[in-house]
Amino acid sequence: MNNTLHHKASNNTANSARRSEYWPQLQQLAEQKWSLATLFAEDKARTTRFSAQAGAIYMDYSKQCVDETVLAGLLNLADSCDLQGRIEALLQGAMVNTSEQRAALHTALRLPATAELNVADQDVVADVHNSLAQVERLSQRIRSGTWRGFSGKAITDVVNIGVGGSDLGPLMAATALDEWADTDIVVHFVSNMDGSQLDNLLKRLNAETTLFIISSKSFGTVDTLSNAKTALSWLLATATLRAGTQDSVLRRHFIGISANSDKMSAWGIHPEHQLQLWEWVGGRFSLWSAIGLALAIRIGMPQFKALLAGAHSMDEHFANADFADNLPVLLGLLAVWNSTFLQIHAHTVLPYDGRLSYLPSYLTQLEMESNGKSVTHSGEHIDYDTCPILWGEIGSNAQHAFYQLLHQGTQHVSCDFIACVRHYSDEAQNASLQHQHELSLANCLAQSRVLAFGNDTLAAVTIACDADKYKHYRGNQPSTTLLIDELTPHSLGALVALYEHKVYVMASIWDINPFDQWGVEMGKEMAETVYQALQQDSNSQFDTSTEQLLQHIRRLS
Numbered sequence: 001m002n003n004t005l006h007h008k009a010s011n012n013t014a015n016s017a018r019r020s021e022y023w024p025q026l027q028q029l030a031e032q033k034w035s036l037a038t039l040f041a042e043d044k045a046r047t048t049r050f051s052a053q054a055g056a057i058y059m060d061y062s063k064q065c066v067d068e069t070v071l072a073g074l075l076n077l078a079d080s081c082d083l084q085g086r087i088e089a090l091l092q093g094a095m096v097n098t099s100e101q102r103a104a105l106h107t108a109l110r111l112p113a114t115a116e117l118n119v120a121d122q123d124v125v126a127d128v129h130n131s132l133a134q135v136e137r138l139s140q141r142i143r144s145g146t147w148r149g150f151s152g153k154a155i156t157d158v159v160n161i162g163v164g165g166s167d168l169g170p171l172m173a174a175t176a177l178d179e180w181a182d183t184d185i186v187v188h189f190v191s192n193m194d195g196s197q198l199d200n201l202l203k204r205l206n207a208e209t210t211l212f213i214i215s216s217k218s219f220g221t222v223d224t225l226s227n228a229k230t231a232l233s234w235l236l237a238t239a240t241l242r243a244g245t246q247d248s249v250l251r252r253h254f255i256g257i258s259a260n261s262d263k264m265s266a267w268g269i270h271p272e273h274q275l276q277l278w279e280w281v282g283g284r285f286s287l288w289s290a291i292g293l294a295l296a297i298r299i300g301m302p303q304f305k306a307l308l309a310g311a312h313s314m315d316e317h318f319a320n321a322d323f324a325d326n327l328p329v330l331l332g333l334l335a336v337w338n339s340t341f342l343q344i345h346a347h348t349v350l351p352y353d354g355r356l357s358y359l360p361s362y363l364t365q366l367e368m369e370s371n372g373k374s375v376t377h378s379g380e381h382i383d384y385d386t387c388p389i390l391w392g393e394i395g396s397n398a399q400h401a402f403y404q405l406l407h408q409g410t411q412h413v414s415c416d417f418i419a420c421v422r423h424y425s426d427e428a429q430n431a432s433l434q435h436q437h438e439l440s441l442a443n444c445l446a447q448s449r450v451l452a453f454g455n456d457t458l459a460a461v462t463i464a465c466d467a468d469k470y471k472h473y474r475g476n477q478p479s480t481t482l483l484i485d486e487l488t489p490h491s492l493g494a495l496v497a498l499y500e501h502k503v504y505v506m507a508s509i510w511d512i513n514p515f516d517q518w519g520v521e522m523g524k525e526m527a528e529t530v531y532q533a534l535q536q537d538s539n540s541q542f543d544t545s546t547e548q549l550l551q552h553i554r555r556l557s
Helices: 003-010 022-030 036-042 068-080 083-091 106-110 124-144 165-176 196-202 222-241 246-253 261-267 290-299 301-320 327-341 359-371 395-399 403-408 431-457 459-467 489-510 518-536 544-556
Strands: 051-054 057-060 157-161 186-190 210-215 254-258 274-276 346-351 389-392 414-422 479-486
Touching: 022 068, 022 327, 036 431, 051 301, 051 327, 057 327, 057 489, 068 083, 068 327, 068 489, 083 301, 083 489, 106 124, 106 301, 106 489, 124 274, 124 290, 124 301, 157 165, 157 222, 157 290, 165 186, 165 210, 165 290, 165 359, 165 489, 186 196, 186 290, 196 222, 210 222, 210 246, 210 290, 222 246, 222 518, 246 254, 254 261, 254 290, 261 274, 274 290, 290 301, 301 327, 301 489, 327 346, 327 414, 327 489, 346 359, 346 395, 359 389, 359 489, 395 431, 403 431, 414 431, 431 479, 479 489, 518 544
Parallel strands: 157 186, 157 210, 210 254, 254 274, 346 389, 346 414, 414 479
Antiparallel strands: 051 057, 057 479
């Protein structure tokens, strides 16, 4: 381990943001009455100064409540926190996950094979590419029809069983990139513990041609293993009728992805069908690893590698671009400004593209599980606001669901609008599809405009609102717009990596660890205790509410 980088990453409290001279300066600036309409009226060149681009992603943040003074203060704050040193620590494998005493090497998952990165005497790049080679071998066997089920038939359906990062990442990417699929093999995703997802799916699948991927870093997650056990029982019920054996079913119908090979073997996963994870990869950062196997099966390994290359291009931008032009740095600093200083405690992600329907859910986990923290690296309690509540939906659907609150509610909400400039470029003959795409773009730009300026967008609206207060649009809701040239595996990789690095920037300013998730552990432990009480029907010693609920369940069971 590089001890110098370890020191930079975890022992920086003397220069923490809270102690910086720029923190109180930003607090004073936040107390001003910010008006987006005034900012635009006073600065005709505002959009030019408050925009940036990296590759296929163009970012307009001119509708954020910032001016040159605020931006300079935020950039100075980043310098005072040694953000550059923290970025280097992340990318070079330092122990940035301080509570678990390890690196966070998700960026290594997309390094080219020619790169060099050794951490604690481990050749990380070689390990990663050995795993990717195994992903390629297995995916090619499945895609080519070489992989056969217990009855000798080729695989037609692949079911990814996981939860959290082992589900949301590949589900989001497979949905976004399905037009890149070049196989008839269909991939499905199951995560829900109660079995309803799996039950509905199994009724439609053929056991002889279905392959299951069990994705669990620990291979001990009850949600995932309960679904896997049900899948095995379903297969065995069919295989037994055809004189199959359990060993044959396990070998021909299950692949495991985990950091725990012993548990995979104990469950029955054949050693050749075990794909490796590492402790230094958090689940919500694991899309780029073997966790992406279902995606690789669907779109092919060349396109999966293009996804990795897109993410790596954003890593390079994050590492080398000046902070004033650095998309992840700017996006992260703006999020800190909104949440911590302007006290905007809600944030919504609004993709105006149906292919990105699962992106808000993916980012909800990425941001809130990473930065939903209230203690610093050194264990000190925080007296400032960190991660906002995040949610989102496809923009056109959201307009008919919760935009009422955005436009006329009492809550301040910051927004990210995301859209693709080009779509249906190969559908020139289909004018209707192109028309729909242009309508979607128009709605994206129109909504951000009304959120920013309210009644001032149209004089006629202003006049009407003077007489009818129910039609008043207050405006002044800050937003950032991200325009992607077109949605490809490469640009999707860059977009997701952009948000990963945004999370790290926020955490660096707040001096918190974004790579652990202790907040989810106690609930899991308590669930096991409650489950035992439910099974044994014995006297327990819970709170009166839990006891009453248990009694109600027992009466109806």
